Amino acid sequence: MPRHRPPDDSPEASGFTAADRRYERHVRPLPHPVRRSREDWVWRDRDGRAQWLLNVEHVGADDAPVRVILVHGAGGNAAAMWPFAAHLSLLGTRVTVVDLPGYGRSRQVRGRPGSVRYPDWQQVLIDLVHGEADDRPLVLVGASMGGMLALDTAAVTDLADRVIVTCLLDVTHPKVRAGVVRWRWLTLGLPLLHLARGPLARVPIPIRWLTPMATISNSPGLAAEVLRAPRGGGGSMPLGWFRTFLASGPAVPPEEVSQPLGILLHPGEDRWTAPELSEDFLARLAAPTRSVRLAGCGHFPVEEPGFQQLLDEVAAELSALRGGT
Numbered sequence: 001m002p003r004h005r006p007p008d009d010s011p012e013a014s015g016f017t018a019a020d021r022r023y024e025r026h027v028r029p030l031p032h033p034v035r036r037s038r039e040d041w042v043w044r045d046r047d048g049r050a051q052w053l054l055n056v057e058h059v060g061a062d063d064a065p066v067r068v069i070l071v072h073g074a075g076g077n078a079a080a081m082w083p084f085a086a087h088l089s090l091l092g093t094r095v096t097v098v099d100l101p102g103y104g105r106s107r108q109v110r111g112r113p114g115s116v117r118y119p120d121w122q123q124v125l126i127d128l129v130h131g132e133a134d135d136r137p138l139v140l141v142g143a144s145m146g147g148m149l150a151l152d153t154a155a156v157t158d159l160a161d162r163v164i165v166t167c168l169l170d171v172t173h174p175k176v177r178a179g180v181v182r183w184r185w186l187t188l189g190l191p192l193l194h195l196a197r198g199p200l201a202r203v204p205i206p207i208r209w210l211t212p213m214a215t216i217s218n219s220p221g222l223a224a225e226v227l228r229a230p231r232g233g234g235g236s237m238p239l240g241w242f243r244t245f246l247a248s249g250p251a252v253p254p255e256e257v258s259q260p261l262g263i264l265l266h267p268g269e270d271r272w273t274a275p276e277l278s279e280d281f282l283a284r285l286a287a288p289t290r291s292v293r294l295a296g297c298g299h300f301p302v303e304e305p306g307f308q309q310l311l312d313e314v315a316a317e318l319s320a321l322r323g324g325t
Contacts, residue, residue: 050111060089073144114202201240
């Protein structure tokens with residue numbers, strides 16, 4: 001990956017502002033400061049028509065024994081993932097987060113506006129894994145719809161040692177579609193999205209119009225924070241992105257995914273996506289899997305004791321990786 005800004009510990013040199021830290025107050029405080037740096041990555045789509053300057057953040061010690069790539073979902077970005085990345089780094093990892101096209105600090109620098117599609121998100125993560133992988137164990141961690149993105153990336157690249165997710169949502173299934181949209185009657189109109197092509201496909205639609213974004217957290221303050229983010233839960237994506245997302249099944253049929261170990265840490269009090277939706281998909285994976293419900297946690301899992309459960313489960317997997325078991 002081309003690096004246009006050398007990593008640096010200081011907020012001034014790294015370009016971080018108070019907005020990049022605004023989610024901290026909603027998550028358990030860090031016991032001590034954590035290294036956080038950022039860089040700009042020039043990424044081009046497969047056709048070479050669009051070029052993006054993607055924000056990539058690295059959290060934790062550069063020489064940590066395990067690499068983690070943390071994948072955000074439809075209401076997130078690197079800023080929202082920062083508190084999670086920081087806590088994960090304290091477990092002995094170097095965590096990398098990218099703002100996917102249309103989110104966070106990432107911006108399009110060439111190409112027709114509104115041209116980003118869901119396969120672009122998939123390709124960004126594939127390219128990121130190939131660019132960041134080294135001889136250390138690699139763990140992909142996916143939050144919300146980032147869970148399926150993480151699993152797809154692992155299945156396609158065969159470079160991950162573990163996949164840990166909070167959700168696994170196959171939106172090609174009617175009951176999953178009904179579970180993720182804002183109103184169930186919207187599912188009747190979803191098939192019409194196949195008409196969203198040409199100029200119509202580039203029309204931006206607020207995410208909160210189609211999804212129950214207000215239920216992203218059971219904490220009103222955190223939910224409001226997400227909805228205030230213009231390049232997060234309060235943002236928009238092109239109709240063509242929604243069309244291609246809803247048409248995207250798993251990159252590899254789950255029955256053919258035999259590696260790596262898949263771990264589902266679904267929030268137990270999720271008001272957006274029912275745990276059963278993810279658990280049903282997990283059961284279809286040929287790979288070894290296990291599932292834990294995070295006690296007391298909403299879709300954005302910050303509540304206790306579930307947040308500690310999440311850290312404990314990740315720590316256990318990291319210990320197994322470092323021990324070679």
